[in-house]
Amino acid sequence: xxxxxxxxxxxxxxxxxxxxxxxxxxxxxxxxxxxxxxxxxxxxxxxxxxxxxxxxxxxxxxxxxxxxxxxxxxxxxxxxxxxxxxxxxxxxxxxxxxxxxxxxxxxxxxxxxxxxxxxxxxxxxxxxxxxxxxxxxxxxxxxxxxxxxxxxxxxxxxxxxxxxxxxxxxxxxxxxxxxxxxxxxxxxxxxxxxxxxxxxxxxxxxxxxxxxxxxxxxxxxxxxxxxxxxxxxxxxxxxxxxxxxxxxxxxxxxxxxxxxxxxxxxxxxxxxxxxxxxx
Amino acid sequence: xxxxxxxxxxxxxxxxxxxxxxxxxxxxxxxxxxxxxxxxxxxxxxxxxxxxxxxxxxxxxxxxxxxxxxxxxxxxxxxxxxxxxxxxxxxxxxxxxxxxxxxxxxxxxxxxxxxxxxxxxxxxxxxxxxxxxxxxxxxxxxxxxxxxxxxxxxxxxxxxxxxxxxxxxxxxxxxxxxxxxxxxxxxxxxxxxxxxxxxxxxxxxxxxxxxxxxxxxxxxxxxxxxxxxxxxxxxxxxxxxxxxxxxxxxxxxxxxxxxxxxxxxxxxxxxxxxxxxxxxxxxxxxxxxxxxxxxxxxxxxxxxxxxxxxxxxxxxxxxxxxxxxxxxxxxxxxxx
Ligand SMILES: Nc1ncnc2c1ncn2[C@@H]1O[C@H](COP(=O)(O)OP(=O)(O)OP(=O)(O)O)[C@@H](O)[C@H]1O
Ligand SMILES: [Mg+2]
Numbered sequence: 001x002x003x004x005x006x007x008x009x010x011x012x013x014x015x016x017x018x019x020x021x022x023x024x025x026x027x028x029x030x031x032x033x034x035x036x037x038x039x040x041x042x043x044x045x046x047x048x049x050x051x052x053x054x055x056x057x058x059x060x061x062x063x064x065x066x067x068x069x070x071x072x073x074x075x076x077x078x079x080x081x082x083x084x085x086x087x088x089x090x091x092x093x094x095x096x097x098x099x100x101x102x103x104x105x106x107x108x109x110x111x112x113x114x115x116x117x118x119x120x121x122x123x124x125x126x127x128x129x130x131x132x133x134x135x136x137x138x139x140x141x142x143x144x145x146x147x148x149x150x151x152x153x154x155x156x157x158x159x160x161x162x163x164x165x166x167x168x169x170x171x172x173x174x175x176x177x178x179x180x181x182x183x184x185x186x187x188x189x190x191x192x193x194x195x196x197x198x199x200x201x202x203x204x205x206x207x208x209x210x211x212x213x214x215x216x217x218x219x220x221x222x223x224x225x226x227x228x229x230x231x232x233x234x235x236x237x238x239x240x241x242x243x244x245x246x247x248x249x250x251x252x253x254x255x256x257x258x259x260x261x262x263x264x265x266x267x268x269x270x271x272x273x274x275x276x277x278x279x
Numbered sequence: 280x281x282x283x284x285x286x287x288x289x290x291x292x293x294x295x296x297x298x299x300x301x302x303x304x305x306x307x308x309x310x311x312x313x314x315x316x317x318x319x320x321x322x323x324x325x326x327x328x329x330x331x332x333x334x335x336x337x338x339x340x341x342x343x344x345x346x347x348x349x350x351x352x353x354x355x356x357x358x359x360x361x362x363x364x365x366x367x368x369x370x371x372x373x374x375x376x377x378x379x380x381x382x383x384x385x386x387x388x389x390x391x392x393x394x395x396x397x398x399x400x401x402x403x404x405x406x407x408x409x410x411x412x413x414x415x416x417x418x419x420x421x422x423x424x425x426x427x428x429x430x431x432x433x434x435x436x437x438x439x440x441x442x443x444x445x446x447x448x449x450x451x452x453x454x455x456x457x458x459x460x461x462x463x464x465x466x467x468x469x470x471x472x473x474x475x476x477x478x479x480x481x482x483x484x485x486x487x488x489x490x491x492x493x494x495x496x497x498x499x500x501x502x503x504x505x506x507x508x509x510x511x512x513x514x515x516x517x518x519x520x521x522x523x524x525x526x527x528x529x530x531x532x533x534x535x536x537x538x539x540x541x542x543x544x545x546x547x548x549x550x551x552x553x554x555x556x557x558x559x560x561x562x563x564x565x566x567x568x569x570x571x572x573x574x575x576x577x578x579x580x581x582x583x584x585x586x587x588x589x590x591x592x593x594x595x596x597x598x599x600x601x602x603x604x605x606x607x608x609x610x611x612x613x614x615x
Contacts, residue, residue: 171363172360175365177351177366178352180378180381180382
């Protein structure tokens with residue numbers, strides 16, 4: 001196959017498709033951010049226009065920062081998300097290691113059981129979860145949210161990570177055993193670094209639904225000190241009047257932490273150090 | 280120090296029995312090679328000796344000590360893997376020193392031992408590099424170095440050279456032979472390669488389907504194979520097998536004759552046949568022929584010979600070089 005002849009048309013087509021997709025994906029983000037800098041009238045008159053000197057306004061951001069404890073909501077969201085991701089990664093990886101590394105009775109069954117949560121939405125159990133939280137006095141705490149999100153993220157994490165861990169060379173783990181590494185050292189020092197790209201993937205998949213979730217904060221932790229940012233932004237959406245400036249500004253601000261986390265994880269995705277381990 | 284006894288080792292994965300009762304005695308300082316077809320359980324046996332797999336039953340003794348419940352790191356062994364299995368995030372030096380570090384050996388002593396092993400294997404220039412920055416041959420030398428540094432009683436090699444190219448394989452083979460002489464340690468080595476087996480071993484163990492077929496020195500196996508399997512497995516090209524009936528030998532089911540023990544002539548001989556194919560290897564010429572009396576034959580002639588396909592030739596076996604096997608495939612001993 002001649003690369004030179006086909007490449008121009010093909011790369012052109014590929015780039016066209018990718019650029020088109022990027023535009024479609026970025027459009028809502030652009031709309032949100034652009035409108036968050038406009039006055040209320042401008043938002044309704046010309047929703048697609050970028051802010052001009054006449055229509056530019058910071059009223060939305062002012063409202064957001066004045067009303068309610070916005071920094072506090074922000075903090076809550078970050079704490080819940082980061083701690084949940086950390087727990088999901090830690091426990092998910094440990095379960096995945098056990099499932100992929102050790103032969104024991106009921107291994108396959110256990111794997112299926114742990115993956116069950118991928119197919120059954122955790123929200124079906126909301127009532128039971130709420131009763132449990134009430135009984136354990138965890139309502140209106142961040143712990144409640146963290147526990148629920150960890151449970152929600154684990155099935156996919158176990159599923160993806162155990163597939164990846166199966167690909168880590170047995171010889172490498174055995175070499176570690178002969179060198180006297182404990183099973184924990186083999187897990188933390190040999191296997192985890194090699195599945196880092198998979199961990200980053202899991203982190204991204206886990207992060208987005210947690211950050212965006214409205215359901216559980218509303219049910220389990222609606223009190224002022226434990227509100228997350230998605231819940232906090234709801235005060236601007238009323239049944240009759242919605243403060244669009246404020247909503248759009250809050251949403252724009254909420255994008256950044258996710259963006260930062262994503263950048264951190266995607267770097268891990270790229271930086272593979274497996275080369276030269278085996279073969 | 281460094282002897283090994285295996286007593287009726289059995290290993291099953293699920294219901295599938297891979298090792299079916301292995302008994303073996305390895306003396307201190309011996310170089311023992313396991314050969315056998317793919318899937319016969321060589322690696323499994325080696326991993327059982329290392330303690331990486333638990334035997335289903337049977338006992339492993341190293342230096343007269345039962346090691347069934349001893350962790351791999353505490354058995355006084357070192358293992359070199361086919362895939363090198365170097366730690367990707369550690370430098371060559373740390374790769375080699377990790378085992379000692381885990382055992383709590385002081386830093387200075389580790390450095391000294393690593394330096395000595397690196398000297399033996401000419402690895403000094405690479406000590407600060409990571410495995411990814413080394414060639415295949417260098418990586419394998421690091422893996423061997425990692426084993427040496429531990430100063431084990433018993434070295435276990437699982438096809439250590441099979442990822443290397445031919446020239447490098449010869450070099451590394453010589454290096455391993457030299458190491459065995461200088462370290463005087465016991466070594467157990469798995470290979471597919473006949474040449475490696477014949478040149479390195481004090482003792483070859485031929486395995487087939489989870490059983491030991493024969494144990495002996497390379498020349499014993501070559502000259503006195505105990506059964507059809509060993510006769511066919513050791514030696515390349517493979518031994519010719521002829522039905523006893525065709526030779527009028529009613530007491531033997533099968534008669535074997537090695538290709539190098541067949542002479543060819545255009546003028547006359549025992550078995551007349553037509554040449555099918557000729558391979559010129561320089562030092563040897565391998566002639567495949569179809570004979571009227573005994574069927575297909577392979578002959579290996581020393582030096583160059585001008586035979587070509589469709590030539591009519593006469594093959595003559597060397598007297599006394601025939602191996603006779605009974606109906607069960609066991610050799611029929613001739614009174615010596
Ligand atoms: N962990 C395992 N689970 C199940 N079966 C296994 C396992 N390890 C090995 N086996 C089986 O045991 C048999 C022997 O495997 P082993 O790796 O010892 O063969 P081998 O002689 O080393 O072969 P090769 O020369 O190809 O390396 C094979 O049939 C293999 O499928
Ligand atoms: Mg093997």
